[in-house]
Amino acid sequence: MNIDRYMIKDTGGKILRKLDPNETGGFKNKEEADTQMVSLKERLAELQDIFFAQKEHSLLIILQGMDSSGKDGTVKHVFSGINPQGFTVTSFKKPTLDESAHDFLWRVHKQTPAKGYISAFNRSHYEDVLVPRVHGSQDKDETKRRFRQIRHFEEMLTEENTIIIKLFLHISKGKQLEKIQERLQDPTKHWKFDVSDLEERKFWDDYQEAYEDIFKETATDNAPWYWIPANHRWFRNYLSLNIVVKTLEKLNLAYPKLNTPTPDISELISPRH
Amino acid sequence: MNIDRYMIKDTGGKILRKLDPNETGGFKNKEEADTQMVSLKERLAELQDIFFAQKEHSLLIILQGMDSSGKDGTVKHVFSGINPQGFTVTSFKKPTLDESAHDFLWRVHKQTPAKGYISAFNRSHYEDVLVPRVHGSQDKDETKRRFRQIRHFEEMLTEENTIIIKLFLHISKGKQLEKIQERLQDPTKHWKFDVSDLEERKFWDDYQEAYEDIFKETATDNAPWYWIPANHRWFRNYLSLNIVVKTLEKLNLAYPKLNTPTPDISELISPRH
Structure with missing residues (x-):
């Protein structure tokens, strides 16, 4: 699968309406994609092992998307096979006092991964150019300034060996309604329902517009945005996992060699011991 | 006292050799300066009280200088009258694992002051363009990149309402030797002696050269460097305190007003209660 197709480049304006949230990358159904999921997960586990041993890079995966776009589900399904010792998830909620x-970058910078570690951000500093903007407490100058600050921040991180992947989970407005209904009807999902989601849904178009600007201003070569068609959970998971694996494969990872001459341990394993 | 005289601007090359570490700003002796120290400290305490109540800005004071230039002493004498509730000192030592x-900015960003708070950094991210550079583990490209990263970082902080003051405590090489001798001879100062200081002293010229570049690359309007003649402790303290007070005075601080109509509490204080 060629993941570059999903990289957002030179938007030069509105792109979201041209991107189909129902897309499935040529797969006919879940079963077709699932045959690859197992081997992809094994591959991720192998790569992570070397990544952790080598401790040369950090990997930061930023998940953004409208409410109900499946950020939690993506974390669960993409990373459930990973060694938790080298992995952290940080969910950014409403800022504390x-x-x-x-x-706004203070709490984010604190949570950036150390070398050898992989972090997923469930929401991120991009909320700070979304929520206050949509609700009118941030003027254009401030948004523009924050975009620049974000570019500089991400530039610094990448220069200091953090690989950044930004995933935008793209669902349709109709799909969001479906998911909200699911949350209301399924008792095991009640805990995910928040009445404020209904309020935020009224601002759908404003959020989409704010995302257009985010892509225009922060889709850089070093910290690219990918759009993930997310109406079908299985393709969302498949593609996200694929992007993570392909990104790690590009790094030419290798286990570090012994940095001393191989010691002679024959005596330790002689029958006398 | 006009503090602007000590602000480092447009260095365009070497400046340190032109700056006299023995300077005392026109004061004849310690006693003359001390008459103002008391009222300056009172003024600082007043200003800090409003600063803390208003919670609009943060103040970050960065202290740099050669070994024995008096960073600890400056913190002690300038800030000993301050309300510790709104003040923190962070000493940056050799980085932990x-x-x-x-x-390199990760540990520094974490310690930046919240709104209403004043922080002093005893050493800082500037060590990361000094020590590795002088000891040859950092090449020119990396130093240059870090200068840019520092400019961007400080720009972001100031845009988000942190006032930054950077103080370079300027001593002569002869004065350093005197202070090292003091540390060896005075039992109450033995704990401050570190044999590695003698090693580092051999790199005096390299450090001075590295500082020249720091001033050239990071003396910005928003985050200015001041040079503090530091051969005389009393003038070092007087000038540093002066710069902090003058910087706070420029902010037009004011206690916040009640944001509700003044409630009628006459009943609470009537004789019946």
């Missing part, structure tokens, strides 16, 4: 008393 | 596994 202490977080609000600092610049 | 966890710190080294992140970008």
Whole structure:
């Protein structure tokens, strides 16, 4: 699968309406994609093992998308086979009092992965150019300034050996309604329902517009955005996993060699011991 | 006292050799300066109280200088009258394993002050363009890149309402030797002696040269460098305190007003209660 097709480049304007949330990358159904999921997950586990041993890079995966676009589900299905020792998920909620008393990148920078580690951000600093903007508490100048600050921040991280992947989970407005209904009807999903999601849904178009600007301003070569057709959960998971695996494969990972001459341990394993 | 005289601007090359570490700003002796120290400290305490109440800005004071230039002493004498509730000092030592596994700004960003708070950094991210550079583990490209990253980082902080003051405590090589001798002879100062200081002293010229580049690359309007003649402790303290007070005075601080109509509490204080 060629993941470059899903990289967002030179948008030069509106692109979201041209991207089909129902797309399945040529797969006819879930079963077809699932045959590859197992081997892809094994591959991810292998790569992560070397990545952790080598400790040369960090990997940061940023998940963004409208409410109900499947951020939690993506984390669960893409990373459930990973060694949790080298992996963290950070969910960024409404800022706490202490977080609000600092610049908006403060809480984000703290959670960036160390070398050898992989982190997934469930929401991120991109919320800070979405929510306040859509609700009118952030003017154009401030949004513009934050875009620049984000570019500089991500540039610094990548220069210091953090690989950044930004995934936009793209669902349709109709699909969101379906998912909200699911949450209301299925008792095991009630906990995911938040009445404020209905309020936010009224701002659908404003959020889409804000995302268009995010892509225009922050889709850089070093920290690319990918759009993930997310109406079909199985393809969303398949594609996200694929992007993570392909990104790691490009790094030419290798287990570090012994940095001393191989010691002679024959005596330790002689019958006398 | 006009503090602008000590602001480092448009260096365009070497400046340190032109700056006299023995300077005392026109004061004849310690006693003359001390008459103002008391009222300056009171003024700082007043300003800090409003600063803390208003919670609009943060203040970050970065202290740099050669070994024995008096960073600890400056913190002690300038800030000993301040309300510790709104003040923190962070000393940046050799990075820990966890710190080294992140970008060099990671540990620094974490310690930046919240709104209403004042922080002093005893050493800072500037060590990361000094020590590795002087000892040859950082090449020119990396130093240059870090200068840019530092400019961007400080730009972001100032745009998000952190006031930054950078103080370079300027001593002469002869004065450093004197202070090292003091540390060896005075039992109450033995704990401050570190044999590695003697090793580092051999790199005096390299450090001075590295500082020249720091001033050239990071003396910005928003995050200015001040040079502090530091051969005389009393003037070093007087000038540093002055710069902090003058910087706070420029902010037009004011206690926040009640944001509700003044409630009628006459009943609460009537004789019946």
